[in-house]
Amino acid sequence: MSARFISIAAALVMLNASTALAQTKDTLTIDLPGDAATLDPHLQWNTDSYSIYRNIFDNLLTRDVKGEIVPQIASSWKYLDDKTIEFQIREGVTFQDGSKLTAEDVAFSINRIIDPKLKSPQLSQFDQIAKAEATSPTIVKMTTKSPYPALLAQLVKLSIVPKAYVEKVGDQEFNLKPLGSGPYKLVNWQKGVQSELEAYSGYWRVKPPFQHVVFRSVPDVSTRIADLKTGKADLIRDVPPDQAESVKGDSNSQILSVPTERVGYLFLNAQAGATKDVRVRQAIAYAIDSKALVEALLEGYGAPVNVVGAKPVFGYTEKVQGYAYDPEKAKELIKAAGAEGAKVEFLTSPAYSRATIEAIQQMVNDVGLNVEISSSDQATFLKRRQGDPANAGGLAFGAWSCACQDADGIIFPLFRTGSIWAKYSNGKYDALVDKARIILDQDERLKLYEQAYEILREDVPGLGLYQAYAVYGANKKLKWQPTANEAMFVTDMSWQQ
Amino acid sequence: MVRYAAERLIQAIIAIFGVLTIVFVVMHLSGDPTLLLVPQDASAEMIAQLRQQLGFDRPIWVQYLDYLRGLAHFDFGISVVQRVPAADIVASRVPYTVMLASGALLVAIGMGIPAGIVMATRRGGWLERLLTAIVVTGQSVPTFLSGIVLIFVFGVTLRWLPTSGSGDFVSLIMPSIALGALSMSTFARMTRISIIDELGKDYVRAGRARGLSLSAVVFRHVLRNAAIPVITIAALEIGNLLAGAVIVETVFAWPGIGQLAIQSIQSRDFLVVQVIVLLISFVYVMTSVLADLVYAIVDPRIRMAR
Numbered sequence: 001m002s003a004r005f006i007s008i009a010a011a012l013v014m015l016n017a018s019t020a021l022a023q024t025k026d027t028l029t030i031d032l033p034g035d036a037a038t039l040d041p042h043l044q045w046n047t048d049s050y051s052i053y054r055n056i057f058d059n060l061l062t063r064d065v066k067g068e069i070v071p072q073i074a075s076s077w078k079y080l081d082d083k084t085i086e087f088q089i090r091e092g093v094t095f096q097d098g099s100k101l102t103a104e105d106v107a108f109s110i111n112r113i114i115d116p117k118l119k120s121p122q123l124s125q126f127d128q129i130a131k132a133e134a135t136s137p138t139i140v141k142m143t144t145k146s147p148y149p150a151l152l153a154q155l156v157k158l159s160i161v162p163k164a165y166v167e168k169v170g171d172q173e174f175n176l177k178p179l180g181s182g183p184y185k186l187v188n189w190q191k192g193v194q195s196e197l198e199a200y201s202g203y204w205r206v207k208p209p210f211q212h213v214v215f216r217s218v219p220d221v222s223t224r225i226a227d228l229k230t231g232k233a234d235l236i237r238d239v240p241p242d243q244a245e246s247v248k249g250d251s252n253s254q255i256l257s258v259p260t261e262r263v264g265y266l267f268l269n270a271q272a273g274a275t276k277d278v279r280v281r282q283a284i285a286y287a288i289d290s291k292a293l294v295e296a297l298l299e300g301y302g303a304p305v306n307v308v309g310a311k312p313v314f315g316y317t318e319k320v321q322g323y324a325y326d327p328e329k330a331k332e333l334i335k336a337a338g339a340e341g342a343k344v345e346f347l348t349s350p351a352y353s354r355a356t357i358e359a360i361q362q363m364v365n366d367v368g369l370n371v372e373i374s375s376s377d378q379a380t381f382l383k384r385r386q387g388d389p390a391n392a393g394g395l396a397f398g399a400w401s402c403a404c405q406d407a408d409g410i411i412f413p414l415f416r417t418g419s420i421w422a423k424y425s426n427g428k429y430d431a432l433v434d435k436a437r438i439i440l441d442q443d444e445r446l447k448l449y450e451q452a453y454e455i456l457r458e459d460v461p462g463l464g465l466y467q468a469y470a471v472y473g474a475n476k477k478l479k480w481q482p483t484a485n486e487a488m489f490v491t492d493m494s495w496q497q
Numbered sequence: 498m499v500r501y502a503a504e505r506l507i508q509a510i511i512a513i514f515g516v517l518t519i520v521f522v523v524m525h526l527s528g529d530p531t532l533l534l535v536p537q538d539a540s541a542e543m544i545a546q547l548r549q550q551l552g553f554d555r556p557i558w559v560q561y562l563d564y565l566r567g568l569a570h571f572d573f574g575i576s577v578v579q580r581v582p583a584a585d586i587v588a589s590r591v592p593y594t595v596m597l598a599s600g601a602l603l604v605a606i607g608m609g610i611p612a613g614i615v616m617a618t619r620r621g622g623w624l625e626r627l628l629t630a631i632v633v634t635g636q637s638v639p640t641f642l643s644g645i646v647l648i649f650v651f652g653v654t655l656r657w658l659p660t661s662g663s664g665d666f667v668s669l670i671m672p673s674i675a676l677g678a679l680s681m682s683t684f685a686r687m688t689r690i691s692i693i694d695e696l697g698k699d700y701v702r703a704g705r706a707r708g709l710s711l712s713a714v715v716f717r718h719v720l721r722n723a724a725i726p727v728i729t730i731a732a733l734e735i736g737n738l739l740a741g742a743v744i745v746e747t748v749f750a751w752p753g754i755g756q757l758a759i760q761s762i763q764s765r766d767f768l769v770v771q772v773i774v775l776l777i778s779f780v781y782v783m784t785s786v787l788a789d790l791v792y793a794i795v796d797p798r799i800r801m802a803r
Contacts, residue, residue, distance in 0.1 A: 034760070037578050037579050037764075038578075038579060038580055040580070043580055044534070044578065045536055116546070116550060119547065119550040119551060121534040121535050121536070121539075121547060122536065123543060123546070123547070124535060124536055124538065124539035124540060124543035125536055125538075127543060171580075172580065172581070175580055175581070176581070190752075191579075191581075191586065191589055192586075192589070192590060192752040192756070192757060193663055193752045216661075216662075216750065217750060217752070218661050218750040219747045219750060219756065219760075220747050220748045220749075220750070222645050222648070222748070223645075223648060223660060223661045223748055223749065223750055226648045226649065226652050226653050226660035226661070227660050227661055229653050229660075230652060230653055230656060230659075230660050232659060232660055232661065232662070377527075377762075377763065378533060378763060379527060379528035379529075379530070379532065379533055379763075379764075379765045380527055380528050382528065382532040382533065383527075383528040383532060386532065400537060401537070402536065402537060402538040403536070404538075409538045410538075412538070413537065413538040413539075413540065418541070419540065419541065420540070420541045420544065
């Protein structure tokens with residue numbers, strides 16, 4: 001082989017490499033149903049807001065693709081006693097203005113979000129924390145009010161903000177011009193239109209896969225799909241199952257979906273109306289064919305569940321039997337309760353699929369009850385659902401996620417006596433879930449939740465219908481594995497030509 | 498004339514004040530934003546605490562007086578959802594709404610008036626039948642359908658126009674057509690009727706008798722006389738176009754105040770809703786006051802009758 005030939009071949013290889021390099025995608029465009037409400041990560045917690053700001057900020061801890069809690073800004077941690085935990089803070093992390101991230105910033109972030117003056121709607125997720133202090137530049141000591149097993153799961157959602165910058169510019173300015181230590185920095189926020197992010201070259205963990213990311217606010221799903229098909233968007237959030245086919249039919253697009261921790265459930269009022277009788281509640285549980293719901297209405301983007309919970313949730317158990325579809329048994333129970341033809345009000349809001357609500361209504365009517373749907377906007381719906389039992393309707397639909405993947409965030413608020421969602425009271429159940437939230441022994445907690453789920457099965461104050469899937473539409477070249485907690489980390493994505 | 502204008506202005510202020518009060522009461526009675534702000538697993542105490550921090554636990558009349566006090570100082574308050582002054586949020590959306598309303602008005606007038614002229618002067622012809630079909634379609638197809646059809650045809654299939662967005666002029670074309678279609682039909686019908694009305698009058702017959710062609714009569718004389726009812730419609734349509742774009746703005750992801758209004762109502766972001774209501778009622782009342790004043794200036798008979 002002549003030297004000349006080799007040099008030509010080498011030149012060709014290099015040419016190839018350089019064109020491949022030139023082809024890497026510069027800007028990733030993501031269509032969300034709405035704009036961020038706030039980009040201050042300590043204020044609003046809703047999917048559109050955190051889809052954006054979690055790319056600007058790092059969290060104290062995070063979850064890997066398998067859902068395990070792993071280090072991020074904290075490199076390790078250890079319990080000093082049941083109520084005190086010490087975090088080792090990673091060195092070499094910088095904020096996007098070049099300043100160093102230290103234990104002071106971490107302690108400040110925790111104390112800021114639990115400070116009532118900030119009026120953070122997220123306070124409830126962190127209110128078990130008493131205080132945090134930096135005991136050295138790399139160590140933060142955190143104290144909880146009582147032993148709190150869900151602490152780490154909640155800290156996955158804690159964004160670390162820069163103390164010096166926040167104190168300098170103030171809360172209002174920080175919300176408009178946020179600055180974090182995450183892989184992307186905010187370049188321009190056109191409120192209500194789009195947020196433009198640019199890769200932070202000094203990011204400690206990985207090289208951000210795209211130089212720019214644009215999050216657009218596109219409320220109508222048909223428009224988001226049209227954007228995807230025409231290449232105006234590379235990734236779109238929240239594709240309803242009945243529209244997924246239209247995305248799949250497009251040669252440049254694909255559907256990315258993942259089972260989430262979110263569970264679709266039916267609330268049954270155990271304290272008022274016809275559903276006060278446990279036989280009526282059990283009858284409704286037997287009357288609903290959740291397998292048919294998942295197949296016909298969710299088109300497979302969901303999985304039937306046996307309890308109000310799902311696999312990614314700590315405390316979920318497969319050992320408790322779900323209710324099988326048995327309309328004959330349901331009719332018998334209704335007859336035994338003397339509830340034939342009893343009126344049951346079914347609360348819902350436009351946030352939930354009307355088809356699903358009507359299908360459930362039909363199934364329950366078929367076994368002898370008289371279900372009437374009453375639909376109101378979300379604010380009114382919540383007011384009634386969380387209010388006085390007598391006015392809370394007999395049935396209501398819900399899609400629950402605490403974004404903490406722990407049963408304490410699901411069945412405690414839903415069914416514990418005195419909780420705003422609970423129209424149900426059982427002392428034995430209360431004792432179990434109370435105990436499970438103040439002990440740290442994981443095996444013991446699992447056992448407690450198993451017993452709690454067994455009681456819920458018997459009493460049916462709520463009925464798990466299905467585990468919801470998150471459904472995204474994406475360009476075929478986008479490689480991304482969505483996660484169970486509905487997070488959208490751009491650093492997990494890549495582009496393949 | 499001055500006294501007339503002053504009277505109309507005072508009436509206008511009372512009307513706006515009434516609208517503000519009604520909206521304030523209705524919004525507050527139908528639930529407060531606290532429930533929508535907190536995570537699902539928030540406890541009753543946490544919700545009560547946030548409600549108190551945000552001031553929604555106070556009696557409604559205290560909140561109302563507080564609101565009026567702010568208003569008197571041109572302080573519209575801070576959005577509880579976005580934590581930004583409510584007036585700033587609305588102000589940032591106004592240019593988009595004005596752009597879209599102008600585009601739609603251009604479509605409505607630019608297509609509606611010529612169509613009306615043709616329909617009035619070519620009665621019974623195939624062209625009239627075709628235009629009638631278009632006008633009827635324009636006024637009967639709901640915008641959520643026409644919007645999606647436009648996106649599908651010109652955005653997805655032909656790829657001539659962007660499917661959504663607000664950054665450049667071409668993005669304005671489809672939303673303007675979707676929003677302007679209904680007004681276009683109104684203009685076409687009004688123009689047609691006024692011209693037909695005028696065509697039956699003596700001066701037209703006289704003009705034709707002197708040998709003028711139909712088009713010469715129409716363009717030189719009829720149009721000017723037929724214009725007054727059309728101007729009235731235009732004043733009403735401007736109000737409609739500014740306030741009535743909720744669906745079009747949602748379908749095309751156009752960030753105007755219609756989209757903002759619906760989102761703010763859903764999230765019970767009271768203060769933002771109040772600013773929008775204030776703005777829209779102001780525009781409505783002012784266009785009707787202005788229209789009245791313009792008549793008085795344009796038509797001496799109206800001025801004299803006062």
